[in-house]
Amino acid sequence: MEKMNDTIAAIATALSDSGIGIVRISGDQALEIADSILRNKNGKKFVCSAKSHTIHYGFVVDGKEEQKSMKILDEVMVSVFRAPKSYTKEDVVEINCHGGVLVTKKVLELVLHAGARLAEPGEFTKRAFFNGRIDLAEAEAVMDLIHSKNELALKASTAQLRGDLSDKIRSMREEILYEIAFIESALDDPEHISLDGYQDRLKEKCDQLIKEVQRLLDTAENGKMIKEGISTVILGKPNAGKSSLLNMILGQERAIVTDIAGTTRDALEEYVNLQGIHLNVIDTAGIRDTEDVVEKIGVEKAKKYATDADLILYVVDTSVELDENDREILSMIGDKKTIFLLNKSDLEQKVREKDILALLNQRNLPDDQDGFIDSNSDLVESSKERLISMISTSAAFGKGLEELEVEIEKLFFQGDIKQNDQIMITNLRHKEELGNVLSSLLLVKQSLEDGMPEDFYSIDLMQAYASLGNILGEEVGDDLVEEIFSKFCMGK
Numbered sequence: 001m002e003k004m005n006d007t008i009a010a011i012a013t014a015l016s017d018s019g020i021g022i023v024r025i026s027g028d029q030a031l032e033i034a035d036s037i038l039r040n041k042n043g044k045k046f047v048c049s050a051k052s053h054t055i056h057y058g059f060v061v062d063g064k065e066e067q068k069s070m071k072i073l074d075e076v077m078v079s080v081f082r083a084p085k086s087y088t089k090e091d092v093v094e095i096n097c098h099g100g101v102l103v104t105k106k107v108l109e110l111v112l113h114a115g116a117r118l119a120e121p122g123e124f125t126k127r128a129f130f131n132g133r134i135d136l137a138e139a140e141a142v143m144d145l146i147h148s149k150n151e152l153a154l155k156a157s158t159a160q161l162r163g164d165l166s167d168k169i170r171s172m173r174e175e176i177l178y179e180i181a182f183i184e185s186a187l188d189d190p191e192h193i194s195l196d197g198y199q200d201r202l203k204e205k206c207d208q209l210i211k212e213v214q215r216l217l218d219t220a221e222n223g224k225m226i227k228e229g230i231s232t233v234i235l236g237k238p239n240a241g242k243s244s245l246l247n248m249i250l251g252q253e254r255a256i257v258t259d260i261a262g263t264t265r266d267a268l269e270e271y272v273n274l275q276g277i278h279l280n281v282i283d284t285a286g287i288r289d290t291e292d293v294v295e296k297i298g299v300e301k302a303k304k305y306a307t308d309a310d311l312i313l314y315v316v317d318t319s320v321e322l323d324e325n326d327r328e329i330l331s332m333i334g335d336k337k338t339i340f341l342l343n344k345s346d347l348e349q350k351v352r353e354k355d356i357l358a359l360l361n362q363r364n365l366p367d368d369q370d371g372f373i374d375s376n377s378d379l380v381e382s383s384k385e386r387l388i389s390m391i392s393t394s395a396a397f398g399k400g401l402e403e404l405e406v407e408i409e410k411l412f413f414q415g416d417i418k419q420n421d422q423i424m425i426t427n428l429r430h431k432e433e434l435g436n437v438l439s440s441l442l443l444v445k446q447s448l449e450d451g452m453p454e455d456f457y458s459i460d461l462m463q464a465y466a467s468l469g470n471i472l473g474e475e476v477g478d479d480l481v482e483e484i485f486s487k488f489c490m491g492k
Contacts, residue, residue, distance in 0.1 A: 004130060007033060008123055009116035011108055012491035013099070021104035023095040024491060025116055026088045026124055031080070033114045034093040037061060037107075038078060039070075047093060052082035060097065060107050073110070074103050088124055089131035122488025126481070129473060136473025136484070137166050140427055143488050144227065149271070150278040152226045156424040164423050165430070168216070169468050172209060172437075176465045179205060183458045199448050202457060206445045209464075213438045216425050220434075223426035225310065225412060229271065229278035233305045235332065236315035237325045238285075241343040244395035245315055246270065246283040249404075274405045277412075279311075303332055311408065312338045315395075319347040322359055330359060339407055340390040346397055353390050433467045440464035 007027025013020065025034055035047040040058045050056060056078045063070040079094040086092040097107050112118060120126075122143075129139045141160035148154040159165070179202060186193040234242045249272050268283040284302030306312060312333055316326070340356055389407045393400030425431055440463040447456045469475035 006117045008119035009108060009111045010119035010491035011104055015101055017101060018099035021097050021099040023107045023111060025093045025111055026090045029115055030091040030093050033111060033116050036114045037110045047080060050080040052080060052085060055079045062110060073106055074098055088127040089133045090127060121490050122485035122492055125488060125492055126485045135166050137471050138163060140484060150273050156223060156226055156426050166472060168423055169471050172212060173465055173468045176461050180458055180461050183454050187454060195454060203448050206441050210441050213434055216423060217434050220425040220431045223424040227426040229280045230412060231310040232279045232281045232313060233309040234283045234313045234315060235306060235329055237317060240315045240317040241395045242283055242315045246281060248395045248398055248401055277408055306332045309336060312336050313341055314338055315341045315343050316351060317344055318342045318349050318351040319344045321350050322355060326359060337411055341393045342390060343393050343395055345392045346394045430471050433470045436467040437464045
C-alpha cells in the first residue's frame, strides 16, 4: 500500500513499430512530471494548467531549460485527466507519441528520470480497484477483455466490465445482509422484534437465492469454453481424412496430406474460430496397430488427448469397411461429446449411418458375443438416443463445414448463446466462490428443516455473504489481489 503514493508510468501500448505509442503516467505528481518534459509550440509548459479531459498538441523535450540545450525528441498529443475522473481516480497524463520502439522507450525514460516509478504489471488497474473505481470482478474483466479470442468471449467480458455480474452479486449480498441484520436484531431485542413465522419467510428467501446462484453456476461450463475454447480432438484411422478436415476448418494447407497411411505421426494443434466459437483443435495420428515405433508413440498421444477432450471429431472413411480399429476408437470416445464425420462422401459408400449405429451398440453387448451386430437390429434404433451427431463430409472438396459449425453450437450452447444476454460466469475463481455460497445457503435451509436455533442461520448466512464479497474483492486478502494483478500486462 505504501507504493500507492508513488507516481507510476509505463508504456500502455504494444512495444512494436506502429502508428502510435502511449506512455501513461498516474499519481499525485503526474501533471508536474509531464510538464517537466513537455512544451507547446511556443516553448511553454502547459500540462499543469490544462483542464481535465482535454488533449493538447506539443513536443517532448530533452535537456535542462536553464542550459538552453533542450532538444525536441518527438511531436506528440497529450491527454490530461484530473482526479477523480480518470481510470485510476488519480491525476493521469497520457503522452501519445509516434509508435516506434526507440522513441516510445526514450519518452518513458524521460518520464522516469523526471520522478515517476516504473509501474508493475496491472498496477494502473490495481489502483482503480483500490481507489474504488471498479471492483475486483470488473478488474478481472479488463484482462479477459484484452485476451478475448472470439466475439462471444468479448461479449461476456464487456458485460462483466459493465458491471452486470457485480450488480447481481451486490443485489444478493444486500438481501442476505438484510436477513442477517433482522436475525441479530431480533435476538438482541426479542421484546420488540418477533421471529414468529420467520422460518417460513427465510426458507422462501433461501430457495429464491439458491435458484439465482444455481442459475449462475449453470453458465460456468459454457463460460469456460467461451473464454478458453473447446478442446477438440480429431480421431480416426490412418488415411481417413483427418488432416484434410483440419485444413478445411482452417481454410489453409496447414497439415501435410498424402495418400500414404500414417503420414501424421505427431499431434498438430491449431486454434480455430468457427462463427464466434473458439476451438483448440488437435489433429492426431491415425489409430491402428503398428510396429513403427514413432507412429506407435503418436497413437498413444492420440489416446491421451482423447481422454482430456471436450469434443471429439471422429472422422470415418466411408469408402472402406469398418474394422477393429473403429472399435478401439469407439472405446476411447466413451461418453464424450462426439460428432461423427462420415468422410469421403464423394466416393463409393461402404459405410453408412446405420453401420456406425450398429457399431455403437456393439460396445454394449455381453463380453462373450463377438462380431458385428446386424445393422437392422432393434438395438440400432435405441442407440440413436445416445448418438450425438452425424454429418456427411468430403474434406477434400470442403463439404460439411457449415453443418459442423451448426452442430458444435447446438452441442455445447444449445444453439442460442449468441442471442442470450444472461450473465455468464467465465472465471474459475467466481465459480468456486458461488459454489461456496450455494453450500452455505443449503446449510441454512437444512438448519431450518432441523429446527435449529436462529443463530445457526446467521452463521451460514454470514459465510454466504463473505463468499459473495470475495467475488467483488471486498473480503479478499492482499495476497490474492497481488496474484490476480500480477497476471496483467505492463501498462494496464
